[in-house]
Amino acid sequence: MxxxxxxxxxxxxxxxxxxxxxxxxxxxxxxxxxxxxxxxxxxxxxxxxxxxxxxxxxxxxxxxxxRMFGADGRPRVTRELFAAKADELDRRIAELTAMRDGLRHAAACPAPSHLECPTFRDMLDNPPVRPRRTSIQDR
CATH class of the missing domain: 1.10.1660.10 (Multidrug-efflux Transporter Regulator; Chain: A; Domain 2)
Structure with missing residues (x-):
């Protein structure tokens, strides 16, 4: 080609x-x-x-x-790197699941406002998800 x-x-x-x-x-x-x-x-x-x-x-x-590519341009990724990223994704999935569940609760909570919902306030005080780096920060 x-x-x-x-x-x-x-x-x-x-x-x-x-x-x-x-x-x-x-x-x-x-x-x-x-x-x-x-x-x-x-x-x-x-x-x-x-x-x-x-x-x-x-x-x-x-x-x-x-860093995944060698000087010759060929991939050089270890299985350990893949396993570590899979572990990181598992943690991220758990964080996002907790966030989703908190938002679903807040959406259905009978409290007069979100800020009066104990579960929502707890989520604000103890966020299940850490701030993430953005692709702009990689530049």
Whole structure:
């Protein structure tokens, strides 16, 4: 397969060209040249982008994802890293479940207002979910 220009990569992956340029700036992908003003990529970039998107969906930061690839560009992820992220996701799921249950209770609570609901007030005083880092903080 011939080299793909940035528009083709964007079309095949559903990622905007701006994201592809950002990933290149972060060192997650690399172009192999240019055709006019357009970056060209090896077709293998599609699999790499699939790994990047999948890891991002699993909760890995872009910096963590960058460390998942060796100098040769090949993935080098340990099973221990996957297990640790799965444990982290289990904790996050438990936090979100507690938040969901608190919100459902507050929605059905017969107290005149949410702030008069003891369960809702407890949730405010002891939030089940910690503030999360956003992708902007990864930049």
């Amino acid at each position: 011939d080299a793909l220009d940035i528009a083709e990569v964007a079309e095949r992956t559903g990622l905007p060209a701006s994201t592809l340029r950002y990933y290149e700036e972060k060192g997650l992908i690399a172009s192999i040249g240019r055709r006019g003003l357009r970056r060209l990529f090896d077709p293998d970039v599609l699999q790499r982008l699939s790994l990047i998107v999948g890891a991002g969906n699993a909760g890995f930061s872009l910096d963590e994802i960058g």
